[in-house]
Amino acid sequence: MKKTKRFAALALSTVLAMTVLLTACSSNEESPANKNGTNKTEEGEQITLKFSFWGATIEKKTVTEALERFEKKTGINVEPMHIPADYITKLTTMVAGNVAPDLGYMTSGSGLSWAEDGKLLNLSPLMEKDPDFKKEDYLDQVWYETEPGNIIGMSISVQGYGLMYNKDMLLEAGVELPPTEADKAWDWDTFIEYAKKLTLDDKGRNALDPEFNPDKIKQFGFQYDPYNMMAAVVSNGGNFLTEDGTGFGLAQPEGIEAIQKLADLMYVHHVSPTPLQTKSLPDMALQTKKVAMTVSGNWALQAFAEQEFNLGVGVLPKLKESNTLLDGAPMVIFSSTKHPEEAWLLYKYMADPEQVLPLIEGGLWMPLKKDWYTDPELINKWAAGNKAHPEGYTDAFMKQTLENGVRTPGFEVKNLAKINALVTPALDLVWTGKQTAEEALKGIEPKVQPLIQGYYGR
Amino acid sequence: MAAAGILFALPSILGLTLFTILPMLTSLILSFTDYRTVNTPKFIGFDNYTRLFDGTDPYFYNSLWVTFKYVILRVPLGLVFSFVAAFLLNLDFIRGKSIFRTIFYLPVIVPAVASSMIWIWLFSPDLGLFNSFLEALHIPTLNWLYSEKTVVPSIVIMSLWAMGSTIIIFLAGLQGVPRSLYEAAIVDGAGALRKFFNITIPMMTPIIFFNLIMGSIGAFQVFTEALIMTQGGPNNASLFYNYYIYREAFQFGEMGHASAIAWILFMIILIVTAIFFRTSKSWVFYESEV
Numbered sequence: 001m002k003k004t005k006r007f008a009a010l011a012l013s014t015v016l017a018m019t020v021l022l023t024a025c026s027s028n029e030e031s032p033a034n035k036n037g038t039n040k041t042e043e044g045e046q047i048t049l050k051f052s053f054w055g056a057t058i059e060k061k062t063v064t065e066a067l068e069r070f071e072k073k074t075g076i077n078v079e080p081m082h083i084p085a086d087y088i089t090k091l092t093t094m095v096a097g098n099v100a101p102d103l104g105y106m107t108s109g110s111g112l113s114w115a116e117d118g119k120l121l122n123l124s125p126l127m128e129k130d131p132d133f134k135k136e137d138y139l140d141q142v143w144y145e146t147e148p149g150n151i152i153g154m155s156i157s158v159q160g161y162g163l164m165y166n167k168d169m170l171l172e173a174g175v176e177l178p179p180t181e182a183d184k185a186w187d188w189d190t191f192i193e194y195a196k197k198l199t200l201d202d203k204g205r206n207a208l209d210p211e212f213n214p215d216k217i218k219q220f221g222f223q224y225d226p227y228n229m230m231a232a233v234v235s236n237g238g239n240f241l242t243e244d245g246t247g248f249g250l251a252q253p254e255g256i257e258a259i260q261k262l263a264d265l266m267y268v269h270h271v272s273p274t275p276l277q278t279k280s281l282p283d284m285a286l287q288t289k290k291v292a293m294t295v296s297g298n299w300a301l302q303a304f305a306e307q308e309f310n311l312g313v314g315v316l317p318k319l320k321e322s323n324t325l326l327d328g329a330p331m332v333i334f335s336s337t338k339h340p341e342e343a344w345l346l347y348k349y350m351a352d353p354e355q356v357l358p359l360i361e362g363g364l365w366m367p368l369k370k371d372w373y374t375d376p377e378l379i380n381k382w383a384a385g386n387k388a389h390p391e392g393y394t395d396a397f398m399k400q401t402l403e404n405g406v407r408t409p410g411f412e413v414k415n416l417a418k419i420n421a422l423v424t425p426a427l428d429l430v431w432t433g434k435q436t437a438e439e440a441l442k443g444i445e446p447k448v449q450p451l452i453q454g455y456y457g458r
Numbered sequence: 459m460a461a462a463g464i465l466f467a468l469p470s471i472l473g474l475t476l477f478t479i480l481p482m483l484t485s486l487i488l489s490f491t492d493y494r495t496v497n498t499p500k501f502i503g504f505d506n507y508t509r510l511f512d513g514t515d516p517y518f519y520n521s522l523w524v525t526f527k528y529v530i531l532r533v534p535l536g537l538v539f540s541f542v543a544a545f546l547l548n549l550d551f552i553r554g555k556s557i558f559r560t561i562f563y564l565p566v567i568v569p570a571v572a573s574s575m576i577w578i579w580l581f582s583p584d585l586g587l588f589n590s591f592l593e594a595l596h597i598p599t600l601n602w603l604y605s606e607k608t609v610v611p612s613i614v615i616m617s618l619w620a621m622g623s624t625i626i627i628f629l630a631g632l633q634g635v636p637r638s639l640y641e642a643a644i645v646d647g648a649g650a651l652r653k654f655f656n657i658t659i660p661m662m663t664p665i666i667f668f669n670l671i672m673g674s675i676g677a678f679q680v681f682t683e684a685l686i687m688t689q690g691g692p693n694n695a696s697l698f699y700n701y702y703i704y705r706e707a708f709q710f711g712e713m714g715h716a717s718a719i720a721w722i723l724f725m726i727i728l729i730v731t732a733i734f735f736r737t738s739k740s741w742v743f744y745e746s747e748v
Contacts, residue, residue, distance in 0.1 A: 092496070095496050096495045096496065110711065113494075113711075117497045276583050276601065279582065279604075422516065428691060432692065447516050
């Protein structure tokens, strides 16, 4: 009996020891940060900021280098945290575990909803306090606000959309090169005609030929990722939600018409690959002449510049008006940071085009500051005279995005992730030719309606 | 001495408590709250559950249906396939058995992510091996993972390929059937079919039962294939229940809601297993109970 008790005591103490160990582990994380927080004014105390971001090799390198320069300049330590995949999943876990980074990239949907839950810092007070910072210096379109006055940040970069094409293929087919100025943009019929000229079957007949065989297409005139369908919708005068933020904009006549016209490119005009055909296209479809023209955001220029082909750019063909999408994702400061002022210094640093010039010059980003779009000297630093920014870029992308860029839903539509969980599968039915745009969008409209909560920042 | 036993079992007990029972209880509590990972949980009673059952959540019934479809296809096919494979591997006249066993077991060692990547290629509508094969036979090709009708059967086919563990268990069972029974049957003039249905199958029922239970539990929790190969598509036709939980929890951040969904799956598996156990008395034969 006595022996049993001793064993029991031993067992119990082991459990206790384990528990203490485990709790000690978790509280350890907290203590140095706390110490930093209370002592940060003391001299010699080393402040460390955690900066989380995503991106491929080049972005990782440039961002890390920029962070290192910031360290040297300010003496503030920065711990770069590169998260190449499952970014939001990882950050969610970190935020839930109270070990969120101090600042970093964020996705727009989660960013805005986290801000509503008070997880992100309102940057307005920091900006007002800072005499070196003028909000007017930055593009008006890049700010994320949950409501007027609660600013969670700027976009990491600006991303305008445009037409990108293989110039040689257009010249060979005798197709006029896409215009780079908004007022000369191709209308939809012109665009379809040229796209048909550029679509060839296995016998070399183009899609205008009555003998053309749409089952054996060897070269497509035009490819677009359904992700970019909003470009057509805004060009047709529609948007994701209705203007007043109470209705499902895609299911309005303008939205339906635009999406149907995109689907028709695949199933009526046969100039674009269907999602199934896209799966067997190579990544370098422009270089390998499988595709003549494509639509993408600015970032694609970086990859194209690394390939060996004659890249050209133009404004998007228009449905009703010539415009484009302005896309992005916010950079934010987490409200859990112990060093908001230092985080703001780094934030400002990363928003400065000069510090991330390799990414801008390389075609991945467009700058956030207004004068980089107007001052010829600054423009020459990035938008002209290099491989990623071919002739016409300043008109087709830079000017078009600045003047006619319509912000993507991510900037301001509330509850977007949930709405998209319904919209994406419904649109899949359209892209695979199983339903018309009207059937699909009207079909989900009653389910989408209760999820609509209007716009952020209005 | 009992205490010594407990002490030795302590690592498992601790592990089970800390990493299974506590998280389960936490998720049960969370399932009654509005918890979106970044906020403080707020108690909302049965709201998470009613939202599921009254159809406010548009994916719940769809996901249940898709998962049941998978289970109903996968479990019987899996049992038949692995039983037949094990039976063939156990035949006396088959040569190079160890090679076949290795071949059948190998897919189990391959991580599900890696094999999913390979199967994406096999299923590819334009370049895939399966469609090339169908084309060569002049049979209409399929869209496999990219069509709502074929996506679940495609994933079932893929899962059959990785049945190695079940095959091994069946094989062990087959080798455990006493030879004396067969010999006695031969003396009595029984043919191969007779031996199979009157000796092999009855003697194997405990193993079949075990594999049925494990297979069903596993099938209800199918996840990796949906994550890697289809992301629940096309049009939610492969939105398996576990993937649905993952999406709610980690993509939409709806932890409370996801906990409720998870607990419903737990109850479903519990009920299904209980039903199997109930029926087992009428068809599972234990030698020790005779």
